Amino acid sequence: MVKSFGEFLLFIQSMLTRKERLRVLWNRTMDECVTIGINSIFIVSIVSAFIGAVTCVQIAYNLTNPLIPKSTIGYMVREMTILELAPTITSIVLAGKVGSSIAGGLGTMRITEQVSALEVMGINSASYLVLPRILASMLMFPLLVIVAMALSIVGGYLAGSLTGAVSAQEYIEGIRTDFIPYNILFALIKSVVFAFLVSAISSFKGYFTEGGALEVGNASTTAVNNSIIAILVADFALAALLL
Amino acid sequence: MIEVHNVQKSFNGNQVLKGITCTFETGKCNLLLGGSGTGKSVLLQCIVGLMQPDLGSITFDGTMFTNNKVQIRQEIRRKIGMLFQGSALFDSMTVYENVEFPLKMLTPEMSREERRDRVEFCLKRVGLENAGTKMPSEISGGMKKRVGIARAIAPNCTYLFCDEPNSGLDPLTSIKIDELIHEITHEYGITTVVVTHDMNSVIEIGDHIIFLYKGQKLWDGNKDEILNAQVPELKEFIFSSSLVRAAKKVDDETEGGLAAATTDEAINI
Numbered sequence: 250m251v252k253s254f255g256e257f258l259l260f261i262q263s264m265l266t267r268k269e270r271l272r273v274l275w276n277r278t279m280d281e282c283v284t285i286g287i288n289s290i291f292i293v294s295i296v297s298a299f300i301g302a303v304t305c306v307q308i309a310y311n312l313t314n315p316l317i318p319k320s321t322i323g324y325m326v327r328e329m330t331i332l333e334l335a336p337t338i339t340s341i342v343l344a345g346k347v348g349s350s351i352a353g354g355l356g357t358m359r360i361t362e363q364v365s366a367l368e369v370m371g372i373n374s375a376s377y378l379v380l381p382r383i384l385a386s387m388l389m390f391p392l393l394v395i396v397a398m399a400l401s402i403v404g405g406y407l408a409g410s411l412t413g414a415v416s417a418q419e420y421i422e423g424i425r426t427d428f429i430p431y432n433i434l435f436a437l438i439k440s441v442v443f444a445f446l447v448s449a450i451s452s453f454k455g456y457f458t459e460g461g462a463l464e465v466g467n468a469s470t471t472a473v474n475n476s477i478i479a480i481l482v483a484d485f486a487l488a489a490l491l492l
Numbered sequence: 493m494i495e496v497h498n499v500q501k502s503f504n505g506n507q508v509l510k511g512i513t514c515t516f517e518t519g520k521c522n523l524l525l526g527g528s529g530t531g532k533s534v535l536l537q538c539i540v541g542l543m544q545p546d547l548g549s550i551t552f553d554g555t556m557f558t559n560n561k562v563q564i565r566q567e568i569r570r571k572i573g574m575l576f577q578g579s580a581l582f583d584s585m586t587v588y589e590n591v592e593f594p595l596k597m598l599t600p601e602m603s604r605e606e607r608r609d610r611v612e613f614c615l616k617r618v619g620l621e622n623a624g625t626k627m628p629s630e631i632s633g634g635m636k637k638r639v640g641i642a643r644a645i646a647p648n649c650t651y652l653f654c655d656e657p658n659s660g661l662d663p664l665t666s667i668k669i670d671e672l673i674h675e676i677t678h679e680y681g682i683t684t685v686v687v688t689h690d691m692n693s694v695i696e697i698g699d700h701i702i703f704l705y706k707g708q709k710l711w712d713g714n715k716d717e718i719l720n721a722q723v724p725e726l727k728e729f730i731f732s733s734s735l736v737r738a739a740k741k742v743d744d745e746t747e748g749g750l751a752a753a754t755t756d757e758a759i760n761i
Binding site: 269273361362363365366368369371372 | 540541542562566567569570572574576577578580581582583594597598600653
């Protein structure tokens with residue numbers, strides 16, 4: 250494990266030395282933003298809307314004390330969504346979608362000698378292939394998390410209204426109560442860290458794939474597993490450090 | 493000229509290259525010949541810098557490549573074109589974009605029009621002027637090899653390396669690819685190194701042949717000399733091919749020069 254971590258650090262270092270021209274890096278990063286960000290909006294929207302809805306209904310189900318106002322449901326949905334569900338669950342979903350795509354893509358490029366072709370041309374393949382993916386992830390994850398936060402709260406609103414668990418007025422009153430802007434910043438910091446972990450770990454696993462199609466599949470699976478574990482560990486560490 | 497001096501390479505204690513010393517001559521098709529597992533591809537990867545030899549040195553026209561500064565290695569690498577065994581075309585790009593790619597990356601000073609002219613010239617040179625808009629998945633294996641050659645020569649490479657250019661191709665397409673490599677080598681005076689175990693290629697394009705056996709260089713010479721070489725391992729390798737045996741039989745019967753036994757004659761048998 251220590252050896253793998255050392256190799257991972259050397260991999261990150263190799264990516265940052267002999268970088269490609271800024272224009273190439275910009276174009277590649279924008280391409281990856283489309284692949285990583287735009288193509289993930291649908292799944293992130295679906296997941297976050299339903300998470301908000303389910304959170305609202307389950308809080309309402311558990312909130313039986315008549316002394317606690319119904320607006321608390323809106324407040325709790327907002328806090329849970331912003332602090333934990335939107336950044337963490339979105340990142341876990343993206344670890345599955347983006348992480349496996351990065352590892353699979355790089356692994357296929359490795360076994361079909363496309364990475365070697367870049368190296369022979371004198372191009373730093375790690376910098377050309379990996380750095381734009383990491384930068385694009387770090388740009389797009391926070392934006393997707395913002396979308397997820399908004400849609401979760403909307404999902405909770407719709408679920409509360411449609412099921413009659415909480416009225417629209419009470420829900421909106423709840424989500425406007427005791428708002429702490431720092432929580433948004435905290436969620437965005439988490440999303441940037443998670444983005445780095447998912448993209449870097451997946452790239453590392455994909456970039457060093459050896460063998461054939463089976464190994465590419467294994468690299469994707471390992472990338473997703475390791476990314477999720479890294480997200481959970483980092484989630485705890487950031488909560489302990491920043492809250 | 494590429495000079496390889498005492499190159500050694502081991503994997504987990506298994507020595508694959510046992511001190512190979514050889515020269516690849518300028519303006520010639522240099523063939524690295526040998527059976528599977530003799531270290532041909534490993535030597536090629538050491539020469540192009542995809543692997544670091546454990547010991548020994550490699551120089552390109554007098555400039556040391558191994559263990560030199562990164563900038564100098566980069567400069568040499570930018571003069572290298574390589575055709576990979578599986579073509580290694582970038583599958584997210586069209587044929588045109590694949591050929592344009594090294595120009596975009598390596599010669600940023602080139603204008604878009606200059607790049608377009610160069611790409612069109614290279615595609616025309618390999619006979620694929622109408623395939624520019626196709627994706628690699630839409631073209632045949634032979635066409636992929638041609639695109640690979642076009643991509644390799646696009647930035648005016650000084651050295652061309654081909655790793656088993658005939659693998660997976662039918663005999664006729666193989667001959668066409670061999671001829672293309674041979675023509676390009678002589679047309680532009682580049683130093684070409686071809687890894688092969690195909691005796692057709694030896695007969696077609698072997699200006700200079702180096703025979704490897706169990707990680708060692710056993711013989712070197714040209715295509716006119718190879719059939720008369722007195723190295724048992726080489727003889728065994730050459731005459732394991734029924735095509736060559738047939739060609740040799742024709743040659744013995746007609747009392748012609750050994751190298752005059754062309755592949756066409758052999759095919760007609």
